[in-house]
Amino acid sequence: MRTNLSSQISLNRVSPRYYKVESAVERSVLTRLxxxxxxxxxxxxxxxxxxxxxxxxxxxxxxxxxxxxxxxxxxxxxxxxxxxxxxxxxxxxxxxxxxxxxxxxxxxxxxxxxxxxxxxxxxxxxxxxxxxxxxxxxxxxxxxxxxxxxxxxxxxxxxxxxxxxxxxxxxxxxxxxxxxxxxxxxxxxxxxxxxxxxxxxxxxxxxxxxxxxxxxxxxxxxxxxxxxxxxxxxxxxxxxxxxxxxxxxxxxxxxxxxxxxxxxxxxxxxxxxxxxxxxxxxxQRPWLVTNCEWNDKLIRSAIAWLCSILNKPILKLTNKDYNENGLSELLALYGSAYNVNIKVFNDLQHTITGWPGGKPNADDTYRPERAKPFPKRVIVFSPHPDDDVISMGGTIRRLVQQGHEVHIAYETSGNIAVGDEEVVRFMHFINGFNQLFEEGGDKVICEKYAEIKNFLLNKKEGDIDTRDILTIKGLIRRGEARTACTYNKIPLNRCHFLDLPFYETGRIEKNPISEADVEIVQNLLREVKPHQIYVAGDLADPHGTHRVCTDAVFAAIDEEKNANAEWLNDCRIWMYRGAWAEWEIENIEMAVPLSPEELRAKRNSILKHQSQMESAPFLGNDERLFWQRSEDRNRGTASLYDHLGLACYEAMEAFVEYKPI
The missing domain is CATH 3.40.50.1360 (Rossmann fold)
Known part of the structure; x- marks a missing residue:
């Protein structure tokens, strides 16, 4: 079983001549900066x-x-x-x-x-x-x-x-x-x-x-x-x-x-x-230090860079712009700036779609997703119980509104990311509820309440929560996830809590991924037989949980591929990014535009996860809350497309296709 497939993702083919340098002279040229x-x-x-x-x-x-x-x-x-x-x-x-x-x-x-x-x-x-x-x-x-x-x-x-x-x-x-x-x-x-x-x-x-x-x-x-x-x-x-x-x-x-x-x-x-x-x-910018081995992604990267330093849209770039900024090779390859400009403009234009599940009865030649089958069965894998709406909340709503069968699979409980004050708040509610509606209160609940309250009062920094407290924290996150799914019109029977075992240590440090984790994911894939899978691609997340969760999905897909599963022949896998980063423009293969109303609805979905607002323990060194990071990132992607001379949208969610290795 291959459980490290995320480390083999290669978005851009980098020519070995840029890093396996054969001569001292060539090395001095490539590494002069x-x-x-x-x-x-x-x-x-x-x-x-x-x-x-x-x-x-x-x-x-x-x-x-x-x-x-x-x-x-x-x-x-x-x-x-x-x-x-x-x-x-x-x-x-x-x-x-x-x-x-x-x-x-x-x-x-x-x-x-x-x-x-x-x-x-x-x-x-x-x-x-x-x-x-x-x-x-x-x-x-x-x-x-x-x-x-x-x-x-x-x-x-x-x-x-x-x-x-x-x-x-x-x-x-x-x-x-x-x-x-x-x-x-x-x-x-x-x-x-x-x-x-x-x-x-x-x-x-x-x-x-x-x-x-x-x-x-x-x-x-x-x-x-x-x-x-x-x-x-x-x-x-x-x-x-x-x-x-x-x-x-x-x-x-x-x-x-x-x-x-x-x-x-x-x-x-x-x-x-x-x-x-x-x-x-x-x-990243090899044309600044040597002659290049050009491919579509490198050309797209170069033109986006040129537009950014000149503050020009793609279709206004001139031969002079190319010559003065180290890109004359492209003029030799394509004959003129106009030819390069049109190629890159069309390439980027074809990434934009308001139909992330494919548009039925439409020519899909230049669309990122195929028209058939329609409707599609879709699984969105969410490492924590809020990554789905943070990363692709707008796309999820589009998929639902356009008639697709959308399943959300929450891979971990997310329990260690719930503050103790949230537990106290819910325990107060439970205790008050029993006092109001149970004569004398339920003895078991009252005893458990006292036990948990006593533990939290005496808890020292670094102490691991009891299993009961971790369970309550997991329930809090489940409730928030269900509320967000209901808000997005996803039936609760399509809301799956996988609770992958690797996560359940009660500490920041998790166990290694195991066959048990992969089997849980594999069982869901076999049950749903999806036509589309969405999976976390922000492998630089500071906790490392996203990478492990993505490895579990990729390993399950790999096992199904080895078993010649028929459903996989008609399935596409899309990677999203969340609160930590965005895909580079040269790698984006599908960009889903969001209107102001859709972006507001996405924000509301994120806000359903109340335990992850101001009190969330893992905001990192970014002072913005998750909904703010998400909106800024989505608006930034739309702004980039706008500055390159394409359609101007309020926001965009971006995706890259994963092809099983």
Whole structure:
């Protein structure tokens, strides 16, 4: 069973010549805007093997010399595949780490019993599974008194120097460009010190080590300490790191982006996959650095970019515009700006449809969806009980109004995203209801009410909710989802709560996807036999739940494909994006326009999920509420089409087709 198919999604075919450079001259041309050596790999697995090879080679060189190899290492999510590979090499190939000295990059402070520890995470994933001598492992002490921290940090620096400095530093990169725990504002001369962690880094770190809370501070190696390493690796995988990688590699050195200091290092390497490299100039805008291998998507991307920098619609671009902005190749290919303009304009025009399920009795040659069969059976898979309306609430209403049989499948309970105050509010209602309509009240309910009330009163940060409380929180979200479905005229018998088991840990950290999760999805597919499937495509969502849910759907489809299921022959799969991002213009294959009234109705659908408004625990570092993000994103898509010279709509929801791999 293939449960990682989302990682194999390739929206754009990137020519290998942009990242597998064969000569030094060609590399210097392609990477002339990059200020740190950047190695791009087709897959995370390929990159991980390469980095492991280089680290092991250095360790073995030191072994032959009879010396220690000193490694500073962090615990970010991007390093987990490397840890697994190093452990595999030790167990299967006999690679020894006896001569390795480990210095932990950072530790959280103050550490109390039960708090998340960076070192404990490192020990669990790597150190306890290799033959490293425990005496060769050093970390900061997150439990020392505050007045002893300065001396503790000074001694940590001295110990590094005692071993001759750091041979290799290996780290990830945070969403705000932090390396180690050096937050924006860190200075180039900073050494090991105590630092306050901002909310974004704290939330990201909590997810990385699988805890619900972290101490507010960290003792971290400083920028100067990291730059003192003889070799530095920065590792990043996935599209959620694409923006920060571009900034760190191509922008100017700035204390607002600590990773940019690595531009000052003579032997630093950024190791990324194609997804994380997506916004580097040589990948996203290759015409600015070399001649291109043009395809339809790259042409569309280039013209949209040209329109944006010139503030012109497509049909007003001239030969001069192309020549002066590095796109003369397109003139040679198509003969004139007019020919390119018409091609791209028509291409984008054909993505717009007010009939997301296909228009019956219409010529569908240039429509994104086929006319037949009509009506269609549709399943919208929603990772959480509100992603359906946040991401495609307008399209759902269109599908219902146009007569299609729409099913909504809520993949997880979403219970950990309900605040305790919501539970208290509902418990107050239940208690009051019983007192009013039951003489003396129901004894069982009264006892349960007292038990839950007592737990919440004594609940400490980081405590896991009881199963009863998690069940109540799940019921709250179910009720909101049912209300939204009723508002959108979807019968409740087409409202499916899958409650995939991987999610039910009560913590931010979830279990890996299993066959049980896939089987639940597969059973629904077999029952409905849909003609259309909508699935979450915003794989950079900060919790990671969307990716797992999408993998469960793709795995179920893959199993059905292997079983030669007939229904799959007449089914199209569309990916939507939600509150976190939008599809790039070159990738959009279906754009559903929304009127002001339809956008207002979509907002009302989202507002039915009252527990996810101001009190929602997982709004991220974006201060806008989910309905505001959704409207801004939909209006932004419509505005982009408008500025390119196409029809002007109030808002648009965009989709990309997934073809089973």
């Amino acid at each position: 990059e200020k740190i050596q950047t190695n791009i790999f087709e897959t995370m697995e390929e990159g991980t093997r390469q980095i492991a090879d280089e680290i092991i080679a250095k360790i073995q060189d030191r072994q032959r010399e009879g010396k220690f190899c000193t490694i500073a290492i962090g615990t970010g999510a991007s390093l987990r595949p490397l840890f697994s590979e190093l452990v595999r090499r030790h167990k299967e190939d006999g690679i020894s780490f006896r001569n390795v000295i480990i210095f932990n990059l950072y530790e959280y402070y103050p550490l109390t019993e039960g708090a998340g520890s960076s070192f404990n995470h490192l020990n669990k994933l790597l150190l306890s599974q290799i033959d490293i001598d425990k005496q060769n492992v050093f970390t900061m002490d997150g439990s020392i008194p505050q007045d002893a921290i300065i001396d503790h940090c000074r001694l940590y620096e001295q110990r590094i120097q005692t071993y001759g400095g750091i041979d290799i530093a290996v780290m990830g990169i945070g969403r705000e460009g932090n390396i180690g725990m050096n937050e924006p504002g860190s200075q180039v001369n900073s050494t090991t010190r105590l630092i306050l962690i901002n909310a974004t880094s704290r939330a990201e770190s909590a997810r990385n080590i699988g805890v619900d809370n972290l101490p507010p501070c960290s003792i971290t190696m400083g920028i100067n300490t990291i730059l003192g390493a003889r070799k530095v690796y920065v590792i990043a995988w996935g599209e959620d790191k694409a923006d920060i990688i571009k900034s760190a590699v191509e922008d100017k050195v700035s204390d607002t982006l600590p990773a940019s200091y690595l531009q000052l290092h003579t032997n630093a390497t950024v190791c990324i996959d194609l997804a994380a490299a997506a916004h580097l100039t040589r990948i």
